[in-house]
Amino acid sequence: MTSISSRxxxxxxxxxxxxHGLFGRGKNFTQIAKALEPEYSSLLVDLPNHGDSDWTETFDYIDIADAVAGHIVEAIDDDRRPVHLVGHSLGGKVAMVLALRHPQLINRLVIVDIGPNAGGSTGVFDHLLSSLAALDLDQVGSRKDADAALREPIPEAAIRGFLLQNLRPTSAGLAWQPNLALLHASLDVIGDFPDLGDAEFDHxxxxxxxxRSDYVSREDLPxxxxxxxxxxxxxxxxxxxxxxxxxxxxxxSALVTFLGRP
Structure with a gap:
């Protein structure tokens, strides 16, 4: 069973x-969660192969969604379920699959800048993860050094900072906390969306x-x-x-308007 960490x-x-999205972690939503207090409480999940959650041998949206559903049941009491579910990018696809397979757990669903697209583009992430994989961690003494080494292939400072949050010191030196090799090798699967038959989420x-993003268009609405x-x-x-x-x-503001103040 895949162990999932959350806060x-x-x-x-x-x-x-x-x-969260690809190469993110639950704490990426800390600012949002604190802004929603005290009207709401928030569970910030590290998806499998990210943060403090377990690595897996393969990437499969259904397996991940089922694991997160199990974690929701374990982490949230009966009287606090169903929950509202918010997913961004990779996490948005996991959230969609979870809602379609476990609708009894979810009240309202928020999907952020991703669609249920099969064969979706992951070109920008191929470049980013390729750049991380090419970084020789044996030659990098600190996160500052890694930032300098990535400045040419990834010139955007905010994106470098987002990625480098995942670089952690170990007894053997620096290492990527997410499962970089699996995630990089699975980009085609990550860009896809599973066939769930005639499943429908009527909430x-x-x-x-x-x-300014090209991940979602009105043509995808049907x-x-x-x-x-x-x-x-x-x-x-x-x-x-x-x-x-x-x-x-x-x-x-969008969340509060959609979910309604309790």
């Missing part, structure tokens, strides 16, 4: 479960897109509504793919 922020109000769904018929699409002006970190106030 609870807040102890009052309805529970929101947050699922309210907020689909959040970044205006496909989204085939699985999630009560979907509302919201585009956040000025935001790219990482909507919650680029426009946190707008993101929190």
């Amino acid at each position: 609870l922020i807040g102890d009052s109000g309805p529970r929101i479960v947050f699922l 309210p769904v907020l689909w959040v897109a970044g205006e 496909q989204m509504r085939a699985l999630f018929p009560r979907t509302t699409l919201l585009t956040v002006k000025g935001a790219g793919h990482w909507v919650h970190s680029e426009k946190p106030q707008a993101f929190v």
Whole structure:
């Protein structure tokens, strides 16, 4: 059984479960979770192969979604379920699969800048993870050194910082905490979406897109509504793919409006 790590922020109000994107970790939603207190409490999950959660031998959306569903049952009492579920990018696909397979656990669903697309583009992540894999950690003495070495292939300081949060000291030197080799090798699967037959999630769904991102378009709305018929699409002006970190106030406002103040 895959062991999943999570962190609870807040102890009052309805529970929101947050699922991060590729090479992220639950704490990426800390600012959002604290902004939602005390009306909501938040469970920040490290997905398998990320953060403090277990690594797996293969990448499979159904296995991951089922593992997260099991963790929700273990971590959240009966009287706090069903929960609201928020997923970004990779975590958004996990959230969609989880909601379709375990609808009894989920009240409202928020999907951030990703769709149920098969064969979706992962080109930017191929470049990013290739750059990390090419970094010789035996020659890197600190995260500062790694940042300098990655400056040419990854010139955006914010993206380097996001990735380098995953570089951890060990007794043998620096190492990547996520399962870099598996995630890099599985990009085709990560960019895909599993066939779940005629599954449908008939609860309210907020689909959040970044205006400057190309991961979501209105042309994808019929496909989204085939699985999630009560979907509302919201585009956040000025935001790219990482909507919650680029426009946190707008993101929190959208969540509160959609979920409703308890």
